[in-house]
Each structure stands twice: as structure tokens, then as C-alpha cells.
Amino acid sequence: MFDLNVYDKSVALANSKERNAIMPLLSWDIYSVFFRNLKGVHADFSHLEQMSSLYKWNLNLDLLKELKDNDAIIVTNADLKIEFASQGIAAMSGYQPLEVVGNSPKMFQGKNTSVEKRAQINLAIATQKPFEATLVNYKKNGEQYDCHIRSFPIFDKKGQLTHFIALEKAA
Numbered sequence: 001m002f003d004l005n006v007y008d009k010s011v012a013l014a015n016s017k018e019r020n021a022i023m024p025l026l027s028w029d030i031y032s033v034f035f036r037n038l039k040g041v042h043a044d045f046s047h048l049e050q051m052s053s054l055y056k057w058n059l060n061l062d063l064l065k066e067l068k069d070n071d072a073i074i075v076t077n078a079d080l081k082i083e084f085a086s087q088g089i090a091a092m093s094g095y096q097p098l099e100v101v102g103n104s105p106k107m108f109q110g111k112n113t114s115v116e117k118r119a120q121i122n123l124a125i126a127t128q129k130p131f132e133a134t135l136v137n138y139k140k141n142g143e144q145y146d147c148h149i150r151s152f153p154i155f156d157k158k159g160q161l162t163h164f165i166a167l168e169k170a171a
Contacts, residue, residue, distance in 0.1 A: 041067045044086040051075065051084060055163065056156045066167055074166045075154075080104050080125070083163070092147075092170050094140030105166065108137040112144055121151075128153040128161055134171050146171035 041064070048063045067073060072088040081104060085097040093100075093108060100107065109118065117135045124131035130152045137147040148171040154163040 041087075044073070044088075047084060048073070048075070051163075055154075056158075057154050057162065058157050058159075059152075059154050059165075061152070061165070070167045071170050072168045074100070074105060074168065076105065076164045076166075078161050078163065080164070092139075092145070092168065093137070094143075099140075108147070110136070110138040110144065112136045113138075121149075124151070125153075125164065 044067050045064050048067075051057070052059060052063070063073075067086060067088075070088070071092045073084075073086040074082055074089065075084040076082050081102055082100050085095075085100045087097060089100060090096050113136045117133050121131055121133060121135075130150070132148075132150045134146055134148045136144050138144050148169045149166050150168075151164055151166040153161055154165055156162050
């Protein structure tokens with residue numbers, strides 16, 4: 001077991017005037033962020049799997065891979081109200097997942113969001129087609145960022161539209 005006295009002595013030495021003090025490196029310091037992110041991904045995956053089962057989604061998408069490959073995933077209902085946002089939304093936009101639930105994804109748009117791209121997205125949604133676009137979005141603090149979105153309509157096993165899913169990356 002790690003002797004904390006060694007650590008304390010190293011800290012004391014580092015705080016002294018000695019310039020060649022060597023600090024012990026605890027591996028947990030390195031991996032704690034990794035584990036926290038991994039826990040969030042698995043919680044998000046579990047939630048998406050529950051939604052998929054509840055609504056009987058007919059979706060050919062590896063949700064775990066998409067959670068790892070994208071900054072955020074947002075799921076809206078057919079009326080375009082956000083029902084789920086992955087933990088990654090906080091780092092990308094400054095909004096916590098629960099802050100966006102119940103809102104429209106338009107909450108991320110602002111004066112510099114392209115009217116033409118918004119029209120293209122609206123057409124794809126109205127015709128229940130997938131789309132891919134990069135547009136200017138806004139963080140909670142008002143700062144703008146480019147957001148690359150791949151979105152798909154989600155149908156149940158009977159072919160009825162239930163949700164839309166957006167896979168997002170800060171561009």
C-alpha cells in the first residue's frame with residue numbers, strides 16, 4: 001500500500017526551496033477524468049437503450065459508438081421538444097442536460113445562425129429525411145460555436161415517426 005508519509009515528504013520538499021524535488025504521480029490523478037467521462041457515457045447509453053426499448057425504435061445505429069464519437073447526442077420527440085441530451089452537451093454548450101430537456105433545439109440558435117441552413121434543416125425534418133449540416137450555435141454564456149450535426153428521424157417498428165436524433169460535434 002502507498003505510504004502517505006512519502007507523499008507528504010515530497011509535497012514538503014516541493015514547497016521548499018529545493019529545485020530538483022520530485023513529486024509522486026498518482027495514477028488516479030491521470031485517469032479520474034477518463035473514468036468520470038466513461039461513467040457518463042454508460043449512463044447516457046443506458047438511458048438511450050431504455051428509450052429505444054420503450055418506443056420500439058427501429059434504429060440501425062451503434063449508440064455506444066456514437067456516444068464515444070460525438071460531443072453530444074440530442075433526442076427530440078416528433079414535436080421537436082428535447083427529451084434527452086447526453087452529458088457531452090454541457091462541455092459543448094454550457095447547458096446541463098436537464099436544462100435543455102423540454103426545449104426546442106432552436107434554443108442554441110441566434111442572430112448569426114444561417115437562415116438558409118435553418119430552412120434546409122426544417123425541410124428535412126418536415127419530410128422526415130436525414131440531414132447533415134454545420135451551423136452557428138450559441139453557448140449558454142452567449143459565445144458562438146460551429147456545430148456539425150448529423151440527424152435522423154427515428155421510426156418505430158410499425159414505421160411511425162417517434163423521435164429525431166442529432167449527433168453533434170463542435171466543429
